[in-house]
Amino acid sequence: MAADARNPLTGTGPGTQGAVPDGRERRHAPAPAGGARQGHAARLSLPGEGGAAVRPAPEPVLLTDTYAPHDVPQRLVAHGCWYPSADPGGRNVAFICDRTGVPQLWTGPVDGDEARLLDADPDPVTEVSWSPDGRWIAYTTAPGGGELTRVLCVRPDGTGRRLLAGGEPGASAYLGRWAPDGSAVAVTVTEPAPPGEIRTGPDGPVAAADLPAPAHTGDWAGRDGRAVLLGGAPLTVTSAVRETTVIHGPRTATAREHGPRALAVYLVDPEGAQAPELVASEAGAPTLRLCALSRDGRFALLRRGPRGNREALVVRRSDRTVTGAVRVADGDPWIGGFAPDGRTVWLRSDHDREFAALLAVRLGPRGEWLGQWPAAARPDCDLELLTLRRDGLGAVLSWNVRGVSELEITELPGEVPEGGVTVRPAAEVPAGASRGVPLPHEVVTRVAATADPDAPVVALSGSRRRPGVWWLPHGTALRTPWSSRDEDAVPDAGHPPVRPFPLRPVARDGLPLGGWYYRAPGRAPGEPAPCVLHLHGGPEDQERPVLQTLYHELLGRGLDVFAPDVRGSSGYGRSFVDADLGTRRFAAIEDVAACAAHAVVAGLADPQRLAVMGRSYGGYLTMASLVWHPELFRTGVAVCGMSDLTTFFAGTEPWIAESAAHKYGHPERDQDLLRALSPMSRVDALRVPVLAVHGEHDTNVPVGESRQFVRAARERGLEAELLLLRQEGHDFRRADNRRLFRRTAADWIQRHLTSRPVA
Incomplete structure (x- = not known):
């Protein structure tokens, strides 16, 4: 059957734009367009x-x-x-x-x-x-x-x-x-x-506290146990x-x-x-996903927990007993699977490690946890993707090496020890044959096994x-x-995509940072350029050298782009991810200024023509940078960002709030901290024009977060606009909306970085 009337491919005509009465909030309607634990009971x-x-x-x-x-x-x-x-x-x-x-x-x-x-x-x-x-x-x-x-x-x-x-x-x-x-x-x-x-057991209701505690809580959440919203509601x-x-x-x-x-x-x-x-x-679970079933159907592998507290559970299906749990890494939700005999579980885990590795877990006949050990690990980079072969005897491993992927096809050990050893050194584990696979481009985002292991x-x-x-x-x-x-x-573009080069700033407290710098085409060597700092979301995301049409748009306007990884980003080890928890988030805000200074000192960026921009957590960090460093940037573009952490907790989805409590602070116990970290608490320091962009259906970061920041800026006599994208949530998925967003943002930044600065 051909596409029905709801199919956007059958529509015609351009999208529409409307305006609120004051003409400064634009709403877009898209155009029609085609610690491990053993023995749990x-x-x-x-x-x-x-x-x-x-x-x-x-x-x-x-x-x-x-x-x-x-x-x-x-x-x-x-x-x-x-x-x-x-x-x-x-x-x-x-x-x-x-x-x-x-x-x-x-x-x-x-x-x-x-x-x-x-x-x-x-x-x-x-x-x-x-x-x-x-x-x-x-x-x-x-x-x-x-x-x-x-x-x-x-x-x-x-x-x-x-x-x-x-x-x-x-x-x-x-x-x-x-x-x-x-x-x-x-x-x-x-x-x-x-x-x-x-839940209910043979003797009646079982309290929440009797469930297995998370394998790892982290320094911030671990102050009084689980990182939960409002005491575990x-x-x-x-x-x-x-x-x-x-x-x-x-x-x-x-x-x-x-x-x-x-x-x-x-x-x-x-x-x-x-x-x-x-x-x-x-x-009260923020996530719960079934990642694998053993071939005999007796055991299930589940992934649960908030960001920074993910763990794998092995569940015996006959009585739904959790036989063991271990911390697993954030990122890709497909954490692993079972060997053909159901007695070994292969996991992508950072248990007791700075970087995620391939972890082997040996199970007893009834799923009891016998031992675990690293089967493949690298000392300075994460195992980012783990895909088991169809026959369960091998795997494809994708390693994140300073932002670039390295792919490896490996045979898994055929026999593993069963003793009561909890952890064995990697040197004692029988290693299978492996080989690297050359890649034509920098980043692997997903691996799918086929009938042919190779x-x-x-x-x-x-x-x-x-x-x-x-x-x-x-x-x-x-x-x-x-x-x-x-x-x-990039069809009909005036220039080809730009390949970035790495930069390694240093934070004001000495912590090494990272990032990628994109030089606008035609820029003379040594010529300081107007530059946009773009801050990624998460905070655990990482800047990768992939084609960003937003960056391409900015570069085409003669604007350089520096996309840094401030503390809290992934790809640099667990300690780096946890370096922005709680009160340490103030240091992450300082990292933005340190990255801007690094680009200026390196002779790349013009200190008089800097802008800051970011999405989600990067949107929060954009607003925070504008009010903590009001003299540093000429303008900012905040996309789906949190302007007030108190109102964010009140309006977001509960499972988002549970993860956020681990990152920022508890909405009841840490009210003073959340208030101090909120850009709205310092909005009087705002000095420059700001553009906010938001999806109308965003329930992760409600659109009110952008509205109140824009409203506060206008009340202080500053130029501020809100672009509201129809039929979008927290991520912008429709081509016409993405096009409108990047062109609107580029127009805004170009106008404010090329105009004469206000004295």
Whole structure:
């Protein structure tokens, strides 16, 4: 069936822009466009036991087929392809592609031109997984571009599309792994939980404190145990949200009251022939994802916990007993899997280490934790991606080496010791053969195993190309024909993409920092340039040498870009990630000034023409830099940033708040600290024009955070605007919105850096 009326490909005409009465807030409507612990006996909760009332488990709901042929209208030449998942034969790939202007689900052969759009609905796709038996492709979408997601399945020929989870108003769901035989796929759903009671055991309710404690809490969160919001209040039912108004002096912010909520993991049969099976549930969980099932189905590997406190749980499915847990690294949620016999778990973990490594965990017959040891490690870089081979006897490892990926295909040890050894030195572990794979571009974002152990499929990004999917048969990197060509990276551009070079600033307290500097084309050597400091989000994200169309836009205006990694960024070890916790965040704000000074002293940047810009946490850091260093920058662009940490905690999603409490401070116990860290507390120091940009459906950082900062700037007589992007959440996914954002931001910065400074 061709795309229906909801498909943006069938629309015509440009997008529209409106304005609030004062003409300074612009709202855009997008154009139609195509410490490890052993021996746990904790039991995960089972909603419904003990008389608790819960909603029914997910059931598949048939939807109208919306697949389309490959020759869709308004096809973009410069498009990205990412998140590949291979079919059982390894010659066809399901992937995400934005060639219609929206990230959607496509399939195509690794060595053929014919790519096909499987779901023409306009909702952006975020995850993809092809079933092991080849019968289904499961994927996650974000309706309206917002933060609440749902899980669907479709046949590889585009028929049989059905909704598996997340279809109820206010509900959300995301993907887990398939059962090894392809009979069911795991989904995590939001679900009610009885207040104050998160699970039930043979002798009645079991208290929350009896669940296994996190494997690692970190210095900041560890002051009084788990890093939780409001003392461990359960998560919430979104449909029960009731908006209230919280007054903070002359400004207001939206807060919300919620009912209790849990996260639950089910195995769902896409055919609907078998009832969904509950695997685990936990109230108050910020994340809970099923990452693997053993081949015999006896054990499940779960990932849970907030940022900075992730851990892996091995669960015995027969009685839902947690047999062991260990800290795992942040970043990619697919943390590992089981060996073929189910007695060894391979994990990407930074347990007791500065950098994440390949960790082997040996299990007993009933899943008991016998021992663990590093099987592959590097002393100065993280194992960033771990993908097990289809036969479970090998793996593909992607290492993050100072921001650049190195890919390694390795055989896993066939036999591992079973003694009561908790940790063995890496030198004592039998090593398998491994080989490096040369890559044509700098960064690997995903690895998909195929039937051929020596021919994985990888998603690559680079400083001079759009994201694409590559096939690596026996070490030869072959671009899939449906991925855009390198020469089409920026069509109709006046200059090719710029390859950045690394800079290594030093913080004012002596901490080494990092980052990448982009020099505008045609700039004479030694000529100080107008420069934009761009600050990434997270805070645990990392600047990587990949094509950023925003940077390309700025460089085309004659503006240099310096993208630093201040403390709190990943890629430099756990200590660096934790170096901004709590009161140490003031030092991260100082790092921004140190990075600007480094670019100036190096003769790259003009000290009279500096701007600061960033998204999410980078948006917060932008606002903080403008009020902590008011004389340093000529202007700033804050994107989806937090302006007041108190109102942020009041308005964000509860699971976001739980992670944020670990990073910034607890909203009850640390009110003074949160107030001192908030840009709004120092807004009187603001001296320069500011542009804020926000997605209208952002519930991670509510749009009120941008509104109150812009309003405060205007009240102080400064030029300030808010660009509100329609049908976007915390991430901007639609091509027309991304284009409007980068052009608006570049226009703003160019105007303020090239005009005569105010005396």
